[in-house]
Amino acid sequence: MKWSWEQPDWPNFLYESKALAPLEQSFLVQSGEFVGACKHIGAGDREVLKIELISEEAVKTSKIEGEILNRDSVQASLRHQLGLGPQTPNIDPAERGISEMIVDLYRNFANTLNDATMFAWHKMLLADDKKIRVIGGYRTHEDPMQVVSGPDYKRMVHFEAPPSKRMTDEMIRFITWFNDTAPNGQTPLPALTRAGIAHLHFLCIHPFEDGNGRIGRALAEKSLAQNLNQPSLIALAYTIERKRKDYYAALERNNKELEITAWLTYFANTILEAQRNTIERVDFFVAKARFCETFKGQLNERQNKVITRMFKEGMDGFKGGLSANNYIKIADTSRATATRDLQDLVEKGAFTKTGELRHTRYALSLGEDRRGQ
Structure with a gap:
């Protein structure tokens, strides 16, 4: 069977917008609930909450790829990146790199997408990886770019990406689409629809030797933030990691066809669950603050x-x-x-x-x- 990018109409994805309409409406309602929940938090505590939310995303988006990071180190790096604390020595390059990428995403979500942004993210993530031939650029190797599992004698190919020689053209087309479908673009799309297509489209191209999953999730976050006109702080990676098998299964089910209603429905529901998780975490943070204030000085x-x-x-x-x-x-x-x-x-x-x-x-x-x- 052909992969999506081998279809004659690639990358003209098809989907039923009516099936997504109620999910898009729920996203807007829950976005308002999140803003309302945050109003109960003072400015100083809001900075602490921001660190907790984005550090959790940094740790979880790495864990999805099998990379285990130290949360305290990630938080220390984030505080430094955001100007909230001194530079901490001996931070692991992986922890520093994901922190730099997340902060760049947080600060510059509104900027149009370009090669330079993704190249910078790639360098942040993989600057110290000696196995990668091209860091801060699209892949150039001639070998097929495949997602596989199992031993060599019984290898299963879950996906094969377009050849490296197509990367420049594929990414020009992807970046143009991403910017055109932004809220102020020529053909704007609703938030969940745009984020879902962006994530799947990017992963179907798989333009980097490594780091595609983390950058693909960052692009979904960037898309959502642009549609909200503020950093989303949505617990997307946190939610995906808890049901990682479902995530990979959904990607595999939707990498051979251009009709992607099922994928968009799955991804939209994942984002809505991520929103609810975020709201619960904000409520937990508020309850924690109340608890600490109530019992201050009463405990040994x-x-x-x-x-x-x-x-x-x-x-x-x-x-x-x-x-x-x-x-x-x-x-x-x-x-x-x-x-x-x-x-x-x-x-x-x-x-x-x-x-x-x-x-x-x-x-x-x-x-x-x-x-x-």
């Missing part, structure tokens, strides 16, 4: 250490809740002391308690009915 050093660790787990928290054994290990204390501390936290309204005996579990009390308020 051990309790603060455990609570800090719990907040670091994010919205998902400890799977199944915090146990007494968890508390003992984190606080480095005795069982008797842990029992007193946990009882005190429940009485103050900082923790909620479920279960009995060895099944007892504790969770942070982030609702509005805390007795400590």
